[in-house]
Amino acid sequence: DTEVTQTPKHLVMGMTNKKSLKCEQHMGHRAMYWYKQKAKKPPELMFVYSYEKLSINESVPSRFSPECPNSSLLNLHLHALQPEDSALYLCASSRAGLAGSYNEQFFGPGTRLTVL
């Protein structure tokens, strides 16, 4: 199984809502990532988890809260988002190592988020 799954595929939320994005992989990967991608732009790294511990936070606002309950699951909790947070949110995983950049990343299909 070389698939990363993400749910939901689409999400519309108001600025006062609380919602969560979910990502799952069963490839035994120990590094998992959240990216944000705006239309016609490259993916921008938000968070990296390595062995279930947060290892990189790219100065993401606290209204985004990541969680890694186990080695297969990655969540992104959303609260009090702004309209400019509307984007495609991609999850990825890779084999972890001394340098995660040695290993290819497998991306999920993404959650398209719209904040009203």
Add this chain to the structure above:
Amino acid sequence: QQPVQSPQAVILREGEDAVINCSSSKALYSVHWYRQKHGEAPVFLMILLKGGEQKGHEKISASFNEKKQQSSLYLTASQLSYSGTYFCGTAAGSARQLTFGSGTQLTVLP
């Protein structure tokens, strides 16, 4: 710092070749190449590592000039399925995360 990709867009006919370039001002540890079709996830194509090691799909060819911090992706005998946006991602120094370039939109016409 974001790597610079060129060209921004290219249109080909089936069977033609294309080269996509990626350059960085930093000393690179690795260069990754991904292709993303509209509405889909990025798909891994190739990794090129400092020291010469490469891994990726057999039909994909790429180079990494460590002295110039440049990488090129070679698409030969292009097929309709090659259409999409190609991103290079670079890892510099001890950074473990990738920074992606702005992308090259490739369109292959019949």
